[in-house]
Amino acid sequence: MSYYEQRIPPVRDQRLQLADSFSGCAGELLECQKEGCLMRKSRSFWQTNACQMSLTLMMAATVAGSVIVMHAPGGCGAQLLAINVQSNKGRAQRGQPPAPLNWISTDLSEADVIGGGERKLEAAIAYADREFRPEIIFVVSTCAPNIIGDDVAEVVERAKSTAAAKVVGLHCPGFKSRVVASAYDAFYHGLLRDIPFEPEAWKDYVPLDPSDPRYEMEQAKENYQKAHTVNLWNATSIGYQDEDEIKRLLSALGLNTRIFAEYASLDEFRQISRAALNISMCNVHDDYMLKFLEEKYGMPYYIAGMPIGFSETRRWLGGIAARFGLEKEAARLADHEEKLAAEAIKPYLPALQGKRVLISGGVVRAGTEAAALAELGMEIIGVKAYHYDENAQPIFEELAAKLPAVHVSVSNQAFELTHQIRTLKPDLVVTHSGTHGLVAKLGAPSVQLFSADGAFFGYGGFYQLMRKIHFALGNVNYQERLAGHVRQPYKDWYWSADTYSCIKEES
């Protein structure tokens, strides 16, 4: 049975070669993947991070007209308060009114853990349906119900016949994987199983009438439109400004772009199958969904890195253009855009030359931004990927070719980041959101590796990134003052030991 037919999605550990602990260079990582040692690596010491549930919630919270039912004890979902702020910002950027994120928790008690929580979940779904009148109810299945054996998938199935809303199961227990990226699959699995992707006659369109003399012309028009429409897949880290930049470039090539799945509504989801190409903007985000759409609707897909920096944007855009016979136009567009952008970033470059940069965060971002910054004359002293899976292999092949000697690690661990900053003393740290306080306490200036509020992609985005780096390097007094007064929790021996001395290989 294919994954898509199963009620519960696999985690990435099951469907991909995957790693969360590694230290070496890009070539060694690829070698280690081939030999299999990469998958056996782990740590003797771990620090807390996120889980697939938290990332799944971030995506679900953006879907218009939805309510989230957490089937969980009271603590899971505590982050939704913060997530709501981000999703409201995202709505505002897209011209949608802010909306309170409605969510309820089944708040599993000791008695529920012993006696089962299915009835409580049923009542909670019914309440959410009645109270909030949503279009979609996301039912989030967490660690506890998965251990006590609640059949959440079955409750979801049953609720579909009684609820007015579409009921979507999101199965994302945190213990199933240390790799947060499984969340993309969990979220998409829920959508692809429970949300219709096909337009509905009379609701979304008036069917063509074969007896109409304009029938053939209208049909040709429709086919032409479909043949020039693409779906662009965003997810969590990709913000509005980046979507807009890519839309602008694709539009210049004559392509009509629609954006999924964040900030889309039930009505918009029905348009998914009416497009010529599904375009991912990150190798580790969307393969689960895009392979499904290929399997079900015969829609081709495009997964080829991330359009950050001049050469990557040119290559990425060119790849899409090739699917439409527009290679020449894309090359000319890139020439034109590069010229403008190069002019714009020129004033910032002298101050950035030779600056030593440590990059940490999502695997594709980190690798791609490293290459892009190196291209402009910054010195990359380390690339830290939060996780690695085989979808990211092309990124590391690229790194192995372009920056063969640069140290790469697979790590989302605060102590290893701390150690590298303390011992390598980078001029700049480009890092994942949530870690900048830690970096500042070590005295180093930093900029976000990504931010849903910022711009990174294409030409306009790259200009903003350069501008931001230049700005951050302009005054580092805050970090220096702060670092002089903050105590680190690590014992002294660690500073003279290898950063990655806690990585071990399991037999």
Next chain:
Amino acid sequence: MTETPFHDKPRTSCALGGALAAISALPDVVPIIHAATGCGGNLMNSVAFGAGYLGSSYCSGASAPTSAVTETEIVFGGAERLREQIASTLKLIEGKLYLVATGCMTEMIGDDAGGAASEFAEAGEPVLAISTPSFKGDCYTGYEILLDGIFNRWLRKAGAADPRLINVFGVVPGYDPFFRGDLEEIERIGARLGLKVNTFFSPTQTFENITAAPEAALNVILSRTRCRGFAERFEEKHGVPWWATDLPVGPEATDAFIRELAAKLGIDGAERVVAAENEWYYRYFERTADSYADGELRFYSVTVTNSNYALPLNKYLYRELGWTPAEIFVTDRLEEARREDLLAGFAELPVKPRFVSGSQEIARSIDQGRPVYRGQRYFDALTPLYIVGSTLEKQMALRRGAKYLAVSFPAYDRAIVAGGYAGYRGGLRLYEDLIGSFMSAKG
């Protein structure tokens, strides 16, 4: 009001969440979270954000050690992984006490975290396990489990009793977003009475405040609903009596607090402190009268807070500012007996609290029988209205045209750093915040 078996946008987290928020404020205490990799991050993020951007400390947030159990441990048991994590934490992290705090998944599979911790404790390491699975209760429960672990299980009575030393408990880190400012004002007031005050969770405190706790003359519980069992067990083990009262907010409540505290300890000087503090307070407060009275800044008040803040806040609004309470919502889940304890405190206030947590239900309760003014000539609306609650009340306040301030968790439309509302200084601070929130519209 019927309670739903589930929670609409809970204003709490779980036992582990409460314990971790509290540990993050304890000097040199290091957590070891025995749970999946995300629990610590998710739970601490919630307070780092929802408590006025509290952020992280020494070894909290993304630095907190965890066993990060995966499916393998869920199937085969996680005790071995925990032992490895305790050992590696002791090796890498500087601390004076290491607290293993369990999550729901490791409790459900029956991992013996206590046993693992004991092995290290027997070898002389300062390691203790507390059982904080989410299903055991909310953040407040977690705070009490943590206190019980440190003070009633781990600590041994050291020196002789000190008649001038008191311990303060009941203010819950993070979920009482002003815990640091509030505790420091209690420390300041205590010092004026010639007392040494252990508050444990404010930045003035060191690990020695924890170890000195059994020598105190009195445990002051600044909560009518929390820490009852803890205080009783503390008395049993260390012989320290306890006194449950409210966090004093504003001069009248603080006057009473000082007098009663002095009486409990049999010390002099209360009247001197009360007089001096009131002199100070009113030299500031008198000058606000021109804008306050002239602006007719009297309001109907609706408060939405946890049980710790409900009474102190409403007493302040009613007695110090002369506002008219319209509704008082208490949002934490309480046993019947604790509700009774809390209700007793409201005897002198014209409105009794209702125990509701869901923001949907609270909005509905306020609207019920109180339609919003829509231009009618003779209409007794609930105006002018001031909603003092959490950020979850903001949209409702905007909808009703009410003034609004977040003082309770989650408060994420303001930054809270050293501020607090306790005592005299806090009383003025609360005035500044309440009135300042809408003064910012001028100009």
